[in-house]
Amino acid sequence: MRIENGDVLQKRIDEVIEAIGDDERYPECLDVLDGLRDELQYHGFEDVKERLCYGLHDADGAYPMHPEVARLLIDIYEDGIENESGDAMCNLGSLYYTGRAGEQNYEKAAHYYHMADLAGNRQATENLGYIYYYGRTGEKDYEKAFKYFVKGALDGHLRSLYKVGDFYRNGYYVEKDPKEAFRIYDHCEDMLSNTSVPIVGADIMMRLGDCYFEGFGVGKDLLVAHHYMSSAENLFYKRLKEGDFYQKRNLEHVLEVLEKIRKEIRKTELPDLSWSGYEG
Numbered sequence: 591m592r593i594e595n596g597d598v599l600q601k602r603i604d605e606v607i608e609a610i611g612d613d614e615r616y617p618e619c620l621d622v623l624d625g626l627r628d629e630l631q632y633h634g635f636e637d638v639k640e641r642l643c644y645g646l647h648d649a650d651g652a653y654p655m656h657p658e659v660a661r662l663l664i665d666i667y668e669d670g671i672e673n674e675s676g677d678a679m680c681n682l683g684s685l686y687y688t689g690r691a692g693e694q695n696y697e698k699a700a701h702y703y704h705m706a707d708l709a710g711n712r713q714a715t716e717n718l719g720y721i722y723y724y725g726r727t728g729e730k731d732y733e734k735a736f737k738y739f740v741k742g743a744l745d746g747h748l749r750s751l752y753k754v755g756d757f758y759r760n761g762y763y764v765e766k767d768p769k770e771a772f773r774i775y776d777h778c779e780d781m782l783s784n785t786s787v788p789i790v791g792a793d794i795m796m797r798l799g800d801c802y803f804e805g806f807g808v809g810k811d812l813l814v815a816h817h818y819m820s821s822a823e824n825l826f827y828k829r830l831k832e833g834d835f836y837q838k839r840n841l842e843h844v845l846e847v848l849e850k851i852r853k854e855i856r857k858t859e860l861p862d863l864s865w866s867g868y869e870g
Contacts, residue, residue: 593639593665593669596630600630602665603623606659606662607620619649619659622645626638626641639666639670643667643677647681647684650833651690651832652832652833655685655690657692660690660691660692663685664685664691667679671705676710677711679705679706679711680703680713680714683700684699686702687699696721696726703721707738712741712742712745715741715745716739716747719742719753720753723735723739723753732757736754736763736764738750739751740754748778748782748786751774751778751781754774755770755771755778756797758771759797759806767807769808770807771801772806775794776798778794778797779795788825788828795819795825796818796843799815799817799819802818803850812854812855812858813855815847816855819848820848822840826840826844827841
């Protein structure tokens with residue numbers, strides 16, 4: 591349903607607030623909607639729509655998106671697509687990719703990501719890399735995935751960059767090169783900022799932890815490996831609390847490797863202190 595003016599948007603906001611008002615799962619959505627309900631008096635119609643999208647898209651991420659919130663967002667994104675907005679194309683694709691809006695459909699996600707990529711949206715470029723890397727719409731295509739990740743990495747996307755490292759780590763499409771993989775992961779860490787650590791820090795720390803534990807592209811160092819894996823563990827807990835269910839497998843991997851690291855540290859790194867007679 592088209593949202594053509596401020597009066598229509600005001601009505602839709604009020605309807606969504608009424609629909610979710612008694613549902614304790616959606617406090618963040620209510621905060622966003624309440625905060626913007628009166629903003630139409632002071633800010634432009636399109637500006638409020640944009641801020642709604644920014645605020646609602648990932649709000650209350652531990653739960654499925656409320657159907658009324660989903661309908662509002664989809665309508666706003668479809669309006670944006672009519673106006674050739676690459677952000678709207680990418681955001682609508684992501685709703686289909688995760689299924690948070692009620693329908694998980696990788697084909698639809700890929701369709702909108704391709705539209706957004708052609709419109710110059712580099713987040714969509716990165717997302718297409720994942721589509722082909724994991725074969726979400728059919729067979730895995732490492733060549734296409736690599737090219738999309740390189741394109742995203744050149745635009746400064748850290749997820750794209752560490753995925754390029756994964757290609758060298760695993761020998762997908764390119765020749766396996768441990769030193770190049772480690773160099774890329776290490777460079778990703780150098781590029782981390784206070785804002786990017788909560789988003790991609792865990793992924794990078796996990797990869798560096800693997801490298802130091804396995805001696806992959808760098809000298810083996812159990813204590814450094816433990817440091818990186820412990821940091822990744824804490825960051826993955828935070829991501830899961832926010833509803834990022836894709837991190838379950840990564841957290842399982844981190845916990846398994848941490849147990850191996852601790853066993854090896856106890857066996858090979860700690861001195862025999864039995865001479866002290868201390869039993870505490």
